[in-house]
Structure formats: C-alpha cells, structure tokens
Amino acid sequence: MSQTVDAPAPPARDERIRQKTPLQRLMARPEVGALAGAIVIFAFFFIVAEPFRDASSLASVLYVSSTYGIPAVAVALLMIGGEFDLSVGVAVTSSALVASMFSYEFSVNMWLGVLVALVVSLAIGFANGWLVVKTGIPSFLVTLGTFFMLTGLNLGMTKVITGNVATNDVSNIDGFASAKKVFASVWTIGGVGIRITLLWWIVFILVATWILLRTHVGNWIFAVGGSAQSSRAVGVPVNRVKIGLFMAVGFTAWFMGMHILFAFNTVQSGLGVGNEFYYIIAAVVGGCLLTGGYGSAIGAGIGAFIFGMTNQGIVYAGWNPDWFKFFVGALLLGAILLNTYIRRRAEASR
C-alpha cells in the first residue's frame, strides 16, 4: 500500500524512496537485457575470432547491423503500439524495385523514382494499417497476406516489365550519383570505410527515442499498445496512431530499399523474404514486449547490433557457414532468455 493519511505538503523528494543509484536506474530500463547480451556476444567473438578484433571488422559489423537496424526501429515502435508487420522484408524490395523500374522505364530523373517509391511504401503501410484497424483482424494475419502478395508482385511485375528476375542497372540515370550520396555513400576514416547507413541508423534511433519518451505521440504509442480500449476511452485517436505506425514502418522500408538500390545498382526481385523476422527479433531482443505497450528504440538498435555481430562473427571465426542459421537462432534465443531474466529481476527490484 502506498497510502498514508497524515501526509504534509508534497516534498521535493519523497523520503519514502531511497535514492536510486545510476546502476539501479539503468537496471529498470527495457534495453538493459539486450545490452548485457550484446556485451556477452561481443566478448565471445572477441575471444574466439581473431579477425573480429580489427577496426575494419567492427565497421562491417556496424554496417550489417544498420541494414537490419533501420527497419527494426520502426518495427519496434509498431510493436510497442501493439501490432506486427510481416510484410516489411519484402516491402523493402518492393520499394527498391519501384524506384528502379520507374526511373528506368520512363527515363526520368532518379529522384522522381525515389519519390514514387516513397509514396508506394507509405501506401503499403497505410493499407496494412487501415485493414488492421477497420477489420479488427490481427495484424499478424493481415500482414501475412500482404507479405505473400508483395512477394508475388515483386517477382511477377519485375518479369513482366524487364523480362528478367532483376532490374536493369540504373547507375547512368540522372540523379543517381546524388541519390547514392544520400543513401549509400562511404567515408574512409583512418583507413576504415564507414557507410552512411550507420549515421542514418543512429539518427533514426534518436528521433524514435525522442518521439517515444518526449512527445504526446509517444505517450499515445505506449497507450494504444498497452490498452487500446482505455486509450480510446480517454480520447486517444487509436486508429490514427496505429495507421501512422504502419506508415512509419513503410517509411523505413523505403529507406532500406533506396540503400539497396543505390549500393548495388540493380535489384533482385526475390530479395528480402525472411528479413521481417530479423527486424522483429531485433525489437524483441531489445526489450519490446510481443504483446505491446513496452519497449524502446535504443533496445531495438542494440538488438540489431547483436544480430550484426552474430552474422559477421561466425564468418570471422571461420566456422562452416552451413551452421550459420543454427548459431543465429541459438544466440538469439540465449539473448532473449538473458533479457527476460534480467527484466524480471529489474521489475522485482523496483
């Protein structure tokens, strides 16, 4: 019971709460389990894989992490808002295909294709969200449907338009160079190539964290995920928040699609299937509750970093890549267990 009857005026600091140490405050954060897991996995590969210790290896780990991490940021927000999106992985490819084929087939500036792709990606997000809130069908099923539809569309449309399973090289089209600067440039710092996606990844995490913790929209995201009915009862526009979250996922899918297009010049139409799970896993490892209402964008970032380390670490350790997915699964399961254990302890110590 946290009540007393004979309370004086509110003191600046309540004498009934012990001052929390910075460590205790850290322990109560949702991302603490992921952080512990990341440290363990980093130490593990640092010991077993010699090439992992190079600065250039860290750069490539961070690059891989950012390619999973950018969509994972929006997927984490969506999950905090209580919904799922299984169509993100292929939506990334759809976006790249649209931009590439639009600019190539109509012979227009690359930036116009980029813009059209953005509209298409946001529309896919809107359609997912609209179907979920209007029909009340679980987002798992709605987006499973759109996942298959997009997979088929990617392949079918590409074959119809280009006669091939991949798009044509767009590197000679006007605007390609400037777009590549934005979405896929590389800087060399001290002999190590740093990809721009790393920078964008950090920007996305910071923006998402600010939205979640410091704006009323963030308050609404937590609320609709925690209890949609309660939120509606106090006047939160639940449907608009959810559709907006699906569109945010569409936005990051567009961003990743553009990176793939400008990094590789052509797009394979079958790409992206299965990536949606990696985004979801990154969010969950990062402390997002599958049922919604709890989680953090920073956590999703750490989750993606764990994934990037595992992905690259296995190569650096010189293990047979046939076992790759087994190790990914085992390490992720381990991270989730550790995460859950630490979170329970953190909650108990509150």
Add this chain to the structure above:
Amino acid sequence: MTTTADTKTGAPLVRLTDAAKHYGNIIALSGITLEVGVGEVTCVLGDNGAGKSTLIKIIAGLHQHTEGTYEVEGEPVRFNSPREALDHGIATVYQDLAVVPLMPVWRNFFLGNEIRKGPSLDISAMRRMTKKELLDMGIDLRDVDQPIGTLSGGERQCVAISRAVHFGAKVLILDEPTAALGVKQSGVVLKYIINARERGLGVIFITHNPHHAYPVGDRFLLLKRGKNIGYFRKNEVTRDELTALMAGGAELEELSHELESAGGAAAEAAHVLGEEVHELGITPQAGGSSQ
C-alpha cells in the same frame, strides 16, 4: 451544500424524468426518474440485469433515451457520443477501462490531455501536477513514475476518478467502482467519493452493494428488471430497508422454501435464511412504504 453556478437556475446537474429505453420491441428501461445536484451522491442499486448499465449508457452518451427527458443543468439534452457528454462535464469512470497498466502514473493521468512545451512534453509539470492533484484527493503516492499497474485496484480507480475531476468533470458516473475490490480498498474508493462530493461534484454511484451505497449516498434509486422499485432520499429509508429491497423479500422466502424441500444440510441453511428474512423485517410490501 456548496453554492455554485448552477444554483442560479436551481436545476440539478443531471435530471432524468420518466426516461425509457427500448431496443426494438424490448423495453430495457422504463419510467426512470433520477436527479443529482451539486455536492450530491445518487446511488443506483440493482441486481444483474436490472438495467443499471443501460441507464449509465444513456447518461454517459453511449445510447439515447427513447422516452422521457434528460436535462443537464436544466437544459434538455440528447448526446450522440461520450465526447459530447464529456463536453457537458459528465465523465464516466468504467471499472476496467480506466488505465493503461504498464504506463507510469503521470502518463496515465495526462493521457489524451498531455501538456506540451513546444513540440515536446512538459514532463516535470505533469509529474508535479499529478502528485499534487492526487494529494488533494487524499492519495499520497510515493512515486508518480511507477507503472500504474503496480497500484492496488482501489488506487487505480482513484487515479481515474481524480483525472476526470482534474479535467473539468461536474458529474462523475462511477460504474461499480467497488465491485472487484476488497473491503479496505473499497473503503479507499468510498472515501474518495465523499471527497469528490465535498468538492461540489455530483456523483452517480452504480453498485449492487447497499452497504457501500448507504454511507455515502444522498439519494437511492433501486432498479429491478428495468423498472424503478424505489427512489428515496437518505432520511426516507434505512440501510436494512435498502438491503431488504435489494435482496427482494419474496425471492429470499422462495429460496428458503427451495432449500427446505431439499432436506438435510440444505434445510438447515434454509432455517438460517428464514431467520435473516425475519430479522430484516422483510415483507413483500416493504418496498412500497416510501414511494
């Protein structure tokens, strides 16, 4: 009794006159008259299916009455949504719909009415106001940052109620606020209802427990099968009469007969029940005495 704006007209905050609600050919509610004034608590009592929820849905704006009149401060109204009712200062606190358990107390308190400073939230102001507002209502929280789910059920109800008060409610409708609570927590909520009354709010308190209703109520409306079976001021009725009416003397006697015919231990139970009926002085006519 406080003197506030509405005394200029002398009209109560909420008044239903001969209200009825039909769903197609089903008569859910008929001939209901009820009022709640400034600084008054009107209790609505009834068993399951008595029409309590239909009644609050009309007052809260979820449904419209089909007959009779509904006045707010003397002005006839017909609400199309809970938002409209809210704009007239009528706030409903539902038992389960009150809060988002995983969110901190202050975020719950300001949910949907966040204070902004530029594009971002004014967190320190909201923390401070939550603490103060709850303290004013007699709830002294250690930490407004704790998830509201860690509070007891009674405290959660109180936070939801004080939120409604803070955001300008003149009439509070409380839907079975004590139904899922233990004795001690119910006490907390009842104390809170008295606090709200003393602040000059009108309270409509829905319950099926006459022991909770009697100490805080100024008026009592008893419902049964969609009909008014008694409407009393506090000085017109005793708690035992209220209990007797709620239980329904005739039904208790019937139950007693039923048990008796079963024989054995059941017959003993029937004896106890019979004594209780006798002690309460229940007769089937008891209800008609006042109204």
